[in-house]
Amino acid sequence: MGQKVNVLYIDDEDNNLNSFKASLRKEFNVNTALNAKQGLEMVREFEYQVVIADQRMPEMTGVEFFEKLIQVNPLPIRILLTGYSDIQSVIDAINKGEVHRFIDKPWNIEQIKNAVRNAGEIYFTRKELAYKNEKLHKVHSEMNQFVYSLSHELRGPLMSISGISKLAKLEVNDPDILEYFNMIDLATHKLDNFIYKMLDFYRSTKIDNKFTKIDVAHLLEQQYAAYQEKWDLSEIDVQMNVVQEQEFYSDDAKLRVIVNNLFSNAYNFQKQHEKDKKISLSITVKNDGCTILCIDNGIGIDEKYQKEVFNLFQRATQQNVGSGIGLYMVKESVEQLSGEIELSSALNEGTKVKVSLPHIV
Known part of the structure; x- marks a missing residue:
């Protein structure tokens, strides 16, 4: 992963915040918040790839925080810190907070690091995929415009050339000159047929039913x-x-x-x-x-x-x-x-x- 992962950790205990930041600051860009409200404000102002929240917070639980986070910014990967006894919290987190991973407390620093690394990779992969999908949509739109131009801007002049050639042949009696016009007709017919085939190719392979x-x-x-x-x-x-x-x-x-x-x-x-x-x-x-x-x-x-x-x-x-x-x-x-x-x-x-x-x- 080429760039550092921006991590936001929300917990109502200062000791946990300080310990977390000290342990991860060399490998990740770590910011912390003492409560969910502050965490939501920070997410609005800065791009975080990973957001970690403790489940047991006084004003708002971790699950409730993630519910609001999804409304503010659904992109960060969400990790919930919880205890084995909080089984209902786990269920709620899955259904409401769309949590990527659960880590039980007391947490292990290597476990946290691995979870953040994996979450960061998921975030950047999704972002790259979204970028490529946007480019693909743009190319698809441009291709539609190109096909329209192929049909109208190219076939129109070809038909004009063919029509003029047919009129010219009515005015000419010289067999050699008539042969030249026949060659023009043959060439325009082959080119128009190729354009027609390309339009069919696009219709059959690129356009939705x-x-x-x-x-x-x-x-x-x-x-x-x-x-x-x-x-x-x-x-x-x-x-x-x-x-x-x-x-x-x-x-x-x-x-x-x-x-x-x-x-x-x-x-x-x-x-x-x-x-x-x-x-x-x-x-x-x-x-x-x-x-x-x-x-x-x-x-x-x-x-x-x-x-x-x-x-x-x-x-x-x-x-x-x-x-x-x-x-x-x-x-x-x-x-x-x-x-x-x-x-x-x-x-x-x-x-x-x-x-x-x-x-x-």
């Missing part, structure tokens, strides 16, 4: 419209199915992360020259919860990679598509919603992913 009533059909309808705008699905037989027999409460954002990444993987890992491409995405809500099932006939996943595909940045193919975080985000979202995920796949045959989510009561 916010449960609302989910209209599954409406959710899937919205997402499919977004897929049609984002990708050319004309060569894929896409089947979307919804069965919702009762109300379902879940986190809308995390549910969309699950659905989006399952469909994205199914799309990105289709066989390039396959004529009969298929993706089936179904969501069923029944008494036993919600089941999301995504099936494709794409390139599949080699068995040796199937246990690793839910790890961050893990890819199961050398194809230059995907970011390696899609299934990781699915797994994180599923776990935060207390659900389960199953994957079965065969190389060159396709992949099936089943997500089961419980009802939130």
Whole structure:
């Protein structure tokens, strides 16, 4: 422990105070008070890590003093000096004074020193933890602001670039210049997709659950419209199915992360020259919860990679598509919603992913 512990000892007997201070003054910063009232005033004016009080004091017992101390300053670690016969005082100290330790009288100096050392370590550890929690809260708040900026300040200009590029292509007939604009479109699309993935990553891993009533059909309808705008699905037989027999409460954002990444993987890992491409995405809500099932006939996943595909940045193919975080985000979202995920796949045959989510009561 790098710094000296500040100790306050309250006792109505001068001899005890003097003896205590003389015995501990070299190792600790010791102050004393003759009564509880004086002790409370001293705690208001100075930071003590450890406060020790005798139980038997005339105006106020040690337990009563600690009750008031908690109201004035709950941070110091509290130690009560009492006798074996004061069993009720011990019980009261636990229930009312939140005492860290009891030391029976007559006390032993080494016992007191060890108790103060341990109490000081607890105090400084708690203080450091509180400081780190405060910093963590600040970082979390700043991260929320950053994600907001990522969504609005970056995606806005990207959409403007894409829109201007599309307008410019309407005015140009030269194939070489058109190719340049196509390259711009491809680059902006890749960057926007990466930003979208980062937003999904944040939603799935950093934001606490916010449960609302989910209209599954409406959710899937919205997402499919977004897929049609984002990708050319004309060569894929896409089947979307919804069965919702009762109300379902879940986190809308995390549910969309699950659905989006399952469909994205199914799309990105289709066989390039396959004529009969298929993706089936179904969501069923029944008494036993919600089941999301995504099936494709794409390139599949080699068995040796199937246990690793839910790890961050893990890819199961050398194809230059995907970011390696899609299934990781699915797994994180599923776990935060207390659900389960199953994957079965065969190389060159396709992949099936089943997500089961419980009802939130």
